[in-house]
Amino acid sequence: MPFFAYKGRNAKGELMQGVLEGADSGAVADQLFGNGVTPLEISPTSRAVTSSGEEESWLDRMFEKKVTSMDVQLFSRQLYTLLKSGVPIMRGLAGLQESAISKSFGKVIKDLRESLDSGRELSAAMRRHPDVFSNFYLSMVRVGEMTGRLEDVFLRLFDHLEFDRDMRERVKTATRYPMFVMIAMLLAMIVVNIFVIPQFVKVFESFNSQLPLMTRILIASSNFMVRFWPALLGFSVVAFFGWRSYINSTEGRMWWDRVRLRIPIAGKIILKGTMARFARSFALSMKSGVPMVQALTVVxxxxxxxxxxxxxxxxxxxxxxxxxxxxxxxxxxxxxxxxLQMVAVGEETGSLDDLMDEIGQMYEREVDYELKTLSAQIEPIMIVFLGAMVLVLALGIFLPIWDLGKAALHK
Structure with missing residues (x-):
C-alpha cells in the first residue's frame, strides 16, 4: 500500500505530523480520526520522513548508521522491563523512540507505533523491517502474542541475542590475528615477486652460467606476475564476484556450508557454535510454549x-x-x-527444554575452549608455512650467489 505524509492537530491542539500507510487518503484520514487527530493535510509520499516531519535527502539516508544487533538487544530488554512494569505498549514505544540513540532505530520504533495505531499486531509491524528483526525474532514475538507472555519472550530474546553476539565476537577476535598474519604473508610474496626478484635477475644474468632449478622457477613466476599483473588482477576480481554469486545461490551455499564444517580446526568451531545456537533456540521456543514441530521450523x-x-x-x-x-x-x-544420550533422557522425563538448554551450555563451553586454544593450534601451521616460504626464497636467491662464491674461491 502507498504511504501518505500527514499534518494534523490532536485534542490538545498540538501539531502532529508523520507518515501512514493506507489504501488512499480517505483511509489515512479515518486512521487519524480514530486516533484523535484532526487531519489538516494529507499528501502521497515515497520518501523517508524524519521524526521532525522533514523529508530526508538521499545523502542523509546513504550515510545514516544502520541498525545493529546491539540496538535490537537493548530494545528487547527495555521492552521487557516496560511491559513487566505494566506500562502500555504504545506509551513504552513512545518513550523508547524519544530516548533512542540511533536515529535509524528511532525511525523503526516510530513505524512500529504507527502500525500499531493502524490496527496491526506487533509481530506484523516488525515484519515490515526484515533487515532489523530476524525470522526467529518475529516468530517468537508472534508466540508471545498468542500465549499472552510477551514480556517473558522479550527477556528470553534478550538473553538469546546476547549469547549469539558474544559467540560471534569471540570467533572474530580469535581469528583476527591468524587472518592478519596470512594477509601479511601474501602481501610479502607479492612484493618479493614484483620488486625484489627482478633486481636479483640483473645480477644473475651477469653470471653467464646455468642457474639452479629453484632460481629459474622464482624468476619465471616473477616475470609472469610482472608481465601479466593486469590480467591476474582482473581474474581475481572476476573470481571473487563469481565465487560470491555461487555461494549466494541455493546449491552453492549448501555445498560451501557443508565444506566449511570439514575445514581443519575451524570446522569443528563452526559446528559447535552453530549447534549451541540451535540448542539454545530450541530450548527457548519450547519454554515459550511453541509446539515441537513449529519449534523445529522456527529454529x-x-x-x-x-x-x-x-x-x-x-x-x-x-x-x-x-x-x-x-x-x-x-x-x-x-x-x-x-x-543424543541427553536428548533420550529429556524425552523420557519430559524435560527436553531444560536438557536442550544444558546442551547449549555444553557446546558453548566447548567453543570457548576451542577459541582459547585456537591461536596455539594455528601457530604451528603458520610457522611451517612461513618457514617453507623463507626456505624457497633462500634457496632460489642465495644459492646462485653461494655457487658463485665457491667458484671464485676455487679459482
Missing part, C-alpha cells in the same frame, strides 16, 4: 548454515511423521553420542 531459520538447517528440517519432517526426537536426531548425523 531452522536461526541456524546460519544451510547444511545444518536442512538437517534440522529433516528432524522436523521425522517428528511430523510421528518419530521420536531421539530417532530424528540420530538420523540427522550431526550430534555427538553424549548429546
Amino acid at each position: 531452522s531459520q536461526t541456524v546460519d548454515n544451510a547444511y545444518l538447517s536442512s538437517r534440522v528440517e529433516q528432524m522436523r519432517d521425522g517428528v511430523e511423521r510421528g518419530e521420536s526426537i531421539l530417532r530424528t536426531a540420530v538420523a540427522a548425523g550431526v550430534f555427538t553420542p553424549i548429546v
Whole structure:
C-alpha cells in the first residue's frame, strides 16, 4: 500500500505530523480520526520522513548508521522491563523512540507505533523491517502474542541475542590475528615477486652460467606476475564476484556450508557454535510454549548454515511423521553420542527444554575452549608455512650467489 505524509492537530491542539500507510487518503484520514487527530493535510509520499516531519535527502539516508544487533538487544530488554512494569505498549514505544540513540532505530520504533495505531499486531509491524528483526525474532514475538507472555519472550530474546553476539565476537577476535598474519604473508610474496626478484635477475644474468632449478622457477613466476599483473588482477576480481554469486545461490551455499564444517580446526568451531545456537533456540521456543514441530521450523531459520538447517528440517519432517526426537536426531548425523544420550533422557522425563538448554551450555563451553586454544593450534601451521616460504626464497636467491662464491674461491 502507498504511504501518505500527514499534518494534523490532536485534542490538545498540538501539531502532529508523520507518515501512514493506507489504501488512499480517505483511509489515512479515518486512521487519524480514530486516533484523535484532526487531519489538516494529507499528501502521497515515497520518501523517508524524519521524526521532525522533514523529508530526508538521499545523502542523509546513504550515510545514516544502520541498525545493529546491539540496538535490537537493548530494545528487547527495555521492552521487557516496560511491559513487566505494566506500562502500555504504545506509551513504552513512545518513550523508547524519544530516548533512542540511533536515529535509524528511532525511525523503526516510530513505524512500529504507527502500525500499531493502524490496527496491526506487533509481530506484523516488525515484519515490515526484515533487515532489523530476524525470522526467529518475529516468530517468537508472534508466540508471545498468542500465549499472552510477551514480556517473558522479550527477556528470553534478550538473553538469546546476547549469547549469539558474544559467540560471534569471540570467533572474530580469535581469528583476527591468524587472518592478519596470512594477509601479511601474501602481501610479502607479492612484493618479493614484483620488486625484489627482478633486481636479483640483473645480477644473475651477469653470471653467464646455468642457474639452479629453484632460481629459474622464482624468476619465471616473477616475470609472469610482472608481465601479466593486469590480467591476474582482473581474474581475481572476476573470481571473487563469481565465487560470491555461487555461494549466494541455493546449491552453492549448501555445498560451501557443508565444506566449511570439514575445514581443519575451524570446522569443528563452526559446528559447535552453530549447534549451541540451535540448542539454545530450541530450548527457548519450547519454554515459550511453541509446539515441537513449529519449534523445529522456527529454529531452522536461526541456524546460519544451510547444511545444518536442512538437517534440522529433516528432524522436523521425522517428528511430523510421528518419530521420536531421539530417532530424528540420530538420523540427522550431526550430534555427538553424549548429546543424543541427553536428548533420550529429556524425552523420557519430559524435560527436553531444560536438557536442550544444558546442551547449549555444553557446546558453548566447548567453543570457548576451542577459541582459547585456537591461536596455539594455528601457530604451528603458520610457522611451517612461513618457514617453507623463507626456505624457497633462500634457496632460489642465495644459492646462485653461494655457487658463485665457491667458484671464485676455487679459482
